[in-house]
Amino acid sequence: MKVAVDADRCMGHGMCQALAPQVYRINDDTGFNEMGDVEIPDGLADAARRGQEACPERAIALDGMA
Numbered sequence: 001m002k003v004a005v006d007a008d009r010c011m012g013h014g015m016c017q018a019l020a021p022q023v024y025r026i027n028d029d030t031g032f033n034e035m036g037d038v039e040i041p042d043g044l045a046d047a048a049r050r051g052q053e054a055c056p057e058r059a060i061a062l063d064g065m066a
Contacts, residue, residue, distance in 0.1 A: 001039070001040055001041075001042060001044075001045055001048065001062065001063065002037060002038070002039055002040075002062070002063040003023060003024075003035075003037070003038055003039075003040055003048050003052075003060065003061075003062055003063075004036070004037040004060070004061040004062075004063070005024070005033045005034070005035050005036060005037075005059055005060050006059045006060075006061070007032060007033070007034045007036065007059075009057045009058070009059035010032045010033045010034070010055075010057060010059045011032075011056070011057050011059075012026070012030070012031040012032045012033075013055070013056055013057070014026050014031075014033075015051070015054035015055060015056065016033060016051035016052070016054060016055055016060060017033065017051070018054070019047075019050045019051050019054050020044075020047035020048060020050050020051035022044060022047055023040055023044050023047050023048045023051055024051045024060075033059070033060075048062055049062065
């Protein structure tokens with residue numbers, strides 16, 4: 001599964017990382033999620049979805065969701 005974070009839309013709320021720290025990373029220096037597009041293991045699909053749904057800016061897109 002591919003997780004894509006739009007760094008331009010991210011406002012640094014950190015909800016994605018709070019709910020799914022095994023998937024999402026916040027840059028310690030900027031406070032924003034700048035991970036871009038990454039492949040994650042299928043076993044983290046539920047966590048990825050939780051983080052995506054928590055994003056108030058809708059900056060996270062998931063590909064390959066069943």
